[in-house]
Amino acid sequence: MTSLLTNASAMTALQTLSSTNKNLATTQNRIATGLRISEASDNAAYWSIATGMKAQNKALSAVQDSLGFGKAILDTTYTALQEAIDKVTEMLGKYVTGGTDGIDQDAVDAELTQLKEQITAIADNANFEGQNLLKDGGTPVDVVSGYIGTAADTEKLQILTLAAYDLSTEVDGITDLDTAQAALDAMKSQAATYGAQKMRIESQSSFTAKQIDAIDRGIGQLVDADMNAESARLAALQVQQQLGIQALSIANSSTQNILTLFRG
The missing domain is CATH 1.10.287 (Helix Hairpins)
Structure with missing residues (x-):
């Protein structure tokens, strides 16, 4: 029809x-x-998962920044402490020299005083953006080293504490060969601690970068066209x-x- x-x-x-x-x-x-899924109406489940993963990546990027800041502090601190160790090693040599008869003791004492002052100056200048672990009265620095989004609120952040080490006070206590050796041993021990923390930060930073890339790939598989x-x-x-x-x-x-x- x-x-x-x-x-x-x-x-x-x-x-x-x-x-x-x-x-x-x-x-x-x-x-x-x-994007295959650019808003919740495209696929609510995938959009929700991808949004959560993006939030996690932002948090991990902040962790990466914190690790970079912590590494910079440790680099500054370790370099300064290593220089101070060299100066204390020189002081050991001066004390050995001073034990020899006929040596001008006043000259040796003057050199020792200068070395102490140099170490104090090193401690005061071991500063990165207001953070100084070696100066007199220095305070520990907390570095965010990880983020666990699924943990309880009090456990979401992993913290690495960089301990303060009063280098000036340590050196002020040097009065003879024995105290110089003791101070040197203590400084080497602290340098080893900072070195281990530096290695840990570098490893964690590398892992975090890989984690960010993996999450990015996961997001892409969910929402990319x-x-x-x-x-x-x-x-x-x-x-x-x-x-x-x-x-x-x-x-x-x-x-x-x-x-x-x-x-x-």
Whole structure:
């Protein structure tokens, strides 16, 4: 039956064209953003997981920054302490020299005083952005070394404490060969502790960087668009759109054919 009021063919063609246009808009958005899931309405479950993973990565990036800051403090501290150890080693030599008869003891004492003052200056200048672990009255520095997003609130952050070491007081206690040796042993022990912490920070920083990359890959697998597939889909939808427009045009023109039935 041919109806002038109801054009079923045009309705079908219009529905098909509307569906094609909707799919085309979705594909164009994916190509423009590079995302298969850009908002919760695209896929609520995957969007929620990806959002949580992105938040975790931001926290890990902050951990990476903290580790970098801690490493810089340790680099400064370790370098200064190593220099101070060299000076105390010189002091040991001076005390040995001073034990020899005929040596100008005043000259040796003057050199020892100068070495002590140099070490004190080293301690005072072992400063990085206001943090100094070697000066008199220095305070420990807490470095965030890890983040566990699924842990209890009190356990989310892993902290590495860099202990303060009063280098000036240690050196002030040097009065003879024995105390110089004791101070040197204590300084070497502290330098070894800082060195171990520096190694730990470097290892943790490397692991955190790998963890960030792994999470980024996981996010990509969840929400990133396959650009090859989307490109092919775009070409197909554009053809479908053109065919849909033609089909709608044909369906609309069919009613014009009814006029021929009434021509004499």
